Amino acid sequence: MPLTSEALLSKALHSGDRAKIEEAFGTIYNDYAKLVSFCVARYVSDSETVKDVTNDVFLNFFANAKKVTGSVKYYLLQSARNAAITQAKKDGRILFTDESESIPDESSLQSASFYGELVSDLKHALSEKETQIVILHAVEGYSFKEIGSKFEMKAGAVNVVYFRALRKCRKADEEAKR
Numbered sequence: 001m002p003l004t005s006e007a008l009l010s011k012a013l014h015s016g017d018r019a020k021i022e023e024a025f026g027t028i029y030n031d032y033a034k035l036v037s038f039c040v041a042r043y044v045s046d047s048e049t050v051k052d053v054t055n056d057v058f059l060n061f062f063a064n065a066k067k068v069t070g071s072v073k074y075y076l077l078q079s080a081r082n083a084a085i086t087q088a089k090k091d092g093r094i095l096f097t098d099e100s101e102s103i104p105d106e107s108s109l110q111s112a113s114f115y116g117e118l119v120s121d122l123k124h125a126l127s128e129k130e131t132q133i134v135i136l137h138a139v140e141g142y143s144f145k146e147i148g149s150k151f152e153m154k155a156g157a158v159n160v161v162y163f164r165a166l167r168k169c170r171k172a173d174e175e176a177k178r
Helices: 005-015 018-041 047-063 070-091 106-110 112-123 128-139 146-152 155-177
Strands: 093-100 101-104
Touching: 005 146, 018 112, 018 155, 047 070, 070 093, 070 128, 101 106, 101 146, 112 128, 112 146, 112 155, 128 146, 128 155, 146 155
Parallel strands: none
Antiparallel strands: 093 101
């Protein structure tokens, strides 16, 4: 059984072996790059900027890997969201309601062409329901229980659909690279 991202990273960092660390980072990048790009693309419409912000998120992760506790995926998605919002502020695409809260301009989020391309990639490999579940959980942060209530499913069933969908995406991505 393959190691989780957290276990792989921990093992590599504790070994001190540069090759193992680079391999772990490569695996984590391959596992999460599309998901991070997807998250960034919700706020940033230019595909080159999405790539730049995505790379910045991973550079930040690699620089701070020893400080990361908990879920690698959660860390990367939170970093992606924060970096994307910062970039959107620079681009003037964030509406301010007060000092403590900012809300993305919905019309500009939905028009992001790169976001649309990523959704299209998901829809190519997955059913509509699987696509929605992946987006709701991985990008929007909904729990399996919350998603289950939306689709009238048990949380365990949503969990199964989610992880099967991720495997389908990885398989489709590997086949596309061949």
